[in-house]
């Protein structure tokens with residue numbers, strides 16, 4: 001049932017170097033094989049010159065003549081900790097190796113690339129499962145790339161690559177949601193589910209950035225006309241997005257996890273269940289006048305440990321608050337609007353959007369030494385009676401006004417009189 005084997009050893013670092021010395025015709029496919037694994041797991045492979053000491057060394061050396069053993073990987077590791085010290089991959093030069101672009105039929109020999117992927121699989125800690133349909137099977141087969149179980153096994157050890165797909169999260173693969181997550185796939189495939197499925201398993205899994213992020217219920221919850229038209233029928237809504245919504249410039253703006261995090265009763269009832277949160281808003285929350293007040297990025301930006309752990313991952317921030325942050329009594333002190341309003345260059349570059357401000361802070365501002373306390377919304381309101389009439393005591397509205405209009409009008413937040 002589980003078609004992967006873990007050898008019990010693994011790299012204890014995030015960046016693993018490799019070098020190859022041998023026939024240059026094979027160099028490119030070795031690079032591709034490393035890049036394939038690199039895009040699947042949270043391990044970075046960097047190539048170094050063969051004159052430099054590397055973690056993994058690859059080359060050709062006679063093993064047992066034609067056929068039999070095609071290659072092997074010898075991995076040195078600490079018995080006590082399982083930490084890998086180094087690994088050597090050897091390919092047998094006696095094989096009739098076939099390169100991917102040679103046009104030769106597999107009947108005439110053995111494809112080199114899948115064997116390289118297989119051997120690298122050994123150097124990261126994968127063994128031989130008893131399943132002829134996976135690339136880590138002990139005997140050469142026609143499997144061209146790592147399959148679900150190969151990836152699952154490797155991600156058990158290292159986790160998924162930041163920009164890749166976590167296959168453990170795919171309980172039921174939905175080709176429509178996959179297509180809807182990527183504009184180029186919408187254009188190429190429309191609602192052709194078979195084409196979407198094939199693209200995912202053969203290509204998308206191995207490309208950076210091909211996560212499945214689209215959730216039909218969140219799309220519905222983003223627009224009142226869609227709520228009336230589709231209710232909680234996420235599948236029909238996903239079809240609508242692929243056929244019309246995408247081309248009308250619609251986008252998903254409703255974040256179910258932020259909505260849940262905004263309401264204690266929903267957090268208790270739904271946890272981090274995105275579908276349940278979005279469905280609640282569509283069928284109940286919108287009629288109860290419930291808002292999303294929690295902002296995942298602002299929450300992360302309020303705590304240095306969360307910044308280190310989550311970066312600009314909105315969903316991770318909301319999930320942390322739902323399960324941990326509330327219990328720890330954490331709250332959001334970073335204000336994305338105030339941050340933008342603190343800097344003239346940001347005011348000119350951005351609209352009055354708290355997400356944009358918080359994302360800039362997390363991605364760049366923090367390193368640039370910027371802070372979010374350079375704007376005094378209270379004093380700004382106190383300075384202008386027309387703003388007090390318009391905004392009352394709403395400090396966020398006043399800050400947004402400063403960003404969109406006030407700054408350009410020459411208004412100020414210093415004490416005027």
Ligand SMILES: [Zn+2]
Pocket residue numbers: 118122128136137138
């Ligand atoms: Zn093997």
